[in-house]
Amino acid sequence: xxxxxxIDPMHxxxxxxxxxxxxxxxxxxxxxxxAWMVASLVVxxxxxWGGMKREVVPGRWQMAVEGLTGFIDDLVKxxxxxxxxxxxxxxxxxxxxxxxxxxxxxxxxxLVPGWHAFTPTSHFSITGVLAIASFSLVLIVGFWRHGLxxxxxxxxxxTPWYMAPLIIPIEIVSFMVRPFSLALRLFVAMMAGxxxxxxxxxFIVNGLSSGSVLGFGVGTISFLFIVGVxxxxxxxxxxxxxxxxxxxxxxxxxxxxxx
Amino acid sequence: xxxxxxxxxxxxxxxxxxxxxxxxxxxxxxxxxxxALRNPAAADGQQGRLFLGFALAELLGLxxxxxxxxxxxxx
Numbered sequence: 001x002x003x004x005x006x007i008d009p010m011h012x013x014x015x016x017x018x019x020x021x022x023x024x025x026x027x028x029x030x031x032x033x034x035a036w037m038v039a040s041l042v043v044x045x046x047x048x049w050g051g052m053k054r055e056v057v058p059g060r061w062q063m064a065v066e067g068l069t070g071f072i073d074d075l076v077k078x079x080x081x082x083x084x085x086x087x088x089x090x091x092x093x094x095x096x097x098x099x100x101x102x103x104x105x106x107x108x109x110x111l112v113p114g115w116h117a118f119t120p121t122s123h124f125s126i127t128g129v130l131a132i133a134s135f136s137l138v139l140i141v142g143f144w145r146h147g148l149x150x151x152x153x154x155x156x157x158x159t160p161w162y163m164a165p166l167i168i169p170i171e172i173v174s175f176m177v178r179p180f181s182l183a184l185r186l187f188v189a190m191m192a193g194x195x196x197x198x199x200x201x202x203f204i205v206n207g208l209s210s211g212s213v214l215g216f217g218v219g220t221i222s223f224l225f226i227v228g229v230x231x232x233x234x235x236x237x238x239x240x241x242x243x244x245x246x247x248x249x250x251x252x253x254x255x256x257x258x259x
Numbered sequence: 260x261x262x263x264x265x266x267x268x269x270x271x272x273x274x275x276x277x278x279x280x281x282x283x284x285x286x287x288x289x290x291x292x293x294x295a296l297r298n299p300a301a302a303d304g305q306q307g308r309l310f311l312g313f314a315l316a317e318l319l320g321l322x323x324x325x326x327x328x329x330x331x332x333x334x
Contacts, residue, residue, distance in 0.1 A: 010332065075307070078307060079307060181318055184318070184321065184322065184325065185314060185317065185318050185321055188321040188322075188324055188325050189317075189321060191328075192321070192324055239310070239313075242310060243310055243311075243313070243314040246307060246310055246311060246314070247311070247314060250311065
């Protein structure tokens with residue numbers, strides 16, 4: 001890519017089959033996307049198993065695990081209340097999976113020729129499924145607990161009757177757009193960061209390989225910039241995972257407590 | 260004007276939206292910091308709302324970015 005000098009930021013998002021597998025006319029190959037999801041699962045599993053020794057005096061590892069579980073526990077308790085405790089495992093799984101997938105996607109594996117890190121969460125199909133899972137949990141819990149009273153979600157208590165024709169469509173639209181916005185936020189944030197890093201990485205390579213003084217200057221500035229962008233990306237990875245968990249718990253709060 | 264250059268101009272115009280989202284996100288964090296410095300004791304309890312506001316403001320910028328990408332790569 002560097003030799004051609006053409007910047008191709010979308011190439012890193014291609015899904016390639018690693019183990020081709022076809023059943024009938026369906027392609028269920030084991031792709032690099034699936035491989036990275038399995039990798040994030042392994043990372044989470046190792047992290048959790050290493051820290052679940054239940055020692056009376058916790059070591060560093062156990063403190064890290066307890067910090068993570070306590071963080072999600074607090075998040076759920078603050079946003080849903082005491083009744084939200086049974087949703088903690090769901091929120092925790094969402095948060096850790098998104099966080100692990102995001103962070104693994106930032107690994108500088110491209111140093112090994114022919115390899116490149118892949119972020120499953122930079123695909124709308126993955127984040128869409130996660131969002132649909134959380135949205136359907138909201139619907140199931142809402143209708144399970146409140147039956148048809150769940151529809152009162154669309155009319156906040158205390159709304160004057162003459163405002164109802166205006167409020168109800170707005171609330172319905174804002175409710176229906178939730179899974180879409182949830183998925184879109186995560187997917188675009190991850191994709192934008194990776195495109196940015198790819199573009200500036202290409203600036204460095206192309207600038208240095210041009211051999212001119214101007215090219216060297218552009219390469220140096222791009223390098224300084226990409227260090228900052230890399231740090232920002234780490235922040236965004238954690239922030240997007242947190243925002244996904246936070247919004248899911250807020251939506252669950254609507255379903256559990258109505259409003 | 261041919262279609263290819265019109266596409267590029269359109270994508271550039273769509274990317275202006277990300278800048279407006281930057282104003283929104285800056286406003287959210289600025290206002291939070293403003294009030295957090297007035298009452299630091301209450302600041303920690305409001306972090307969830309801070310990130311909620313951040314997420315809602317950021318979404319619109321990301322949508323503008325998506326539109327730019329759609330214009331560039333899909334149509």
